[in-house]
Amino acid sequence: MSTPDRADVVRRLRAAGCVFAEDEADLLSTAARSPAELSAMVERRVSGLPLEHIVGWVDFCGLRVAVDPGVFVPRRRTELLVRRAAALARPGATVLDLACGSGAIGLAVAALVGDVVLYAVDIEPAAVRCARRNLAPLGGRVYAGDLYQPLPSRLHGRIDVLVANVPYVPSEAVELLPPEARLHEPLVALDGGDDGLDVLRRVAAGARDWLVPGGHLLLETSLEQAEVAVDVFDLAGLAPVVVTDDDLPATVVIGRR
Structure with missing residues (x-):
């Protein structure tokens, strides 16, 4: 042929x-x-299949990250989350990537910092398999389950930097997403509930139990949701700041225990 x-x-x-x-x-x-x-x-x-699912990888933060069919494709705007997390993670830090998808965020943070102890969690079996493949060369441990549920208790109070790109699209807006995402990425990675912040609330509420004193939680959200997210962080006992990058565009809320 x-x-x-x-x-x-x-x-x-x-x-x-x-x-x-x-x-x-x-x-x-x-x-x-x-x-x-x-x-x-x-x-x-x-x-209509996503290009990344067809070729099997995505260029994220200058890294070639494996992305299997049915796994959330990391977006370029999430580079802000990576940069801010890496700036807070000193060499030797313990980093947790919640709702990790392919493991791209944890992988990119480790690449920038150079030496971290990396853990990751996702509820989707396809994502867990993909993340394990991406993070295995770094010795990263990937757990299957709902947010903090599968983590070993020995990590209580031991996490220096907790990153999470949880879903933040309001349920009624999911149908407005491009077909590539809506039809080929898991709904659990897109649908954030009525106001888009259901999962963000759960992550923030549990963060203090896992962070070291002075540790940080970083969550991506939209600029329109940032004010509510700040209130959520306050209620969770995390001192919040909002950072943005108009070029990406991206918004990240950072909370310090």
Whole structure:
């Protein structure tokens, strides 16, 4: 079988609504091991599957992070969360990545800091398998379960930096998300409840039990939700600050025990 013509691949991707059709065509061509596989990949992309699930990885904070089908794809805006967490984590720090998905945040923090003791948790079996593969080279331990529930009790009061990119899309807005996310990423990674902050409240409420004195909790949210999130942190006994990056755009609430 002849190799699909690049111009035709670009045309098909653009017709399917892919904004960066040329870049995607190059990525698919590089990932494919045969003309037949490239044709199949293009067909899957045109049908609406996320590019990252097709090629099997995402470029996040300059790292190639494995992302399996059915696993939340880390977004570029979450780089703010990574940068702020890394700035607070000294070498040797114990870092916990809750609702870790692929483990991308913990992986990127470890890459920036250079030496951390890394733990991660997710409730989705596909995410746990993916995160274990990504974090195994660092000795990271990944637990399956709901937020803090599966963590060993020996970690009580031992976490220096707790990061969590929990869902913060209000339930009624999930149907407005792009089909790539809505149809191919787990709902539990997208739906944050009535006001989008249900899971954030649970994470904040339990954080003091796991953080060292002076430890930090960092949570991504939207700018519109930040004021409510600050109140949640206050009620949880965490001194909050809000940081933003207009270029990404991104908003992170940081709480100090």
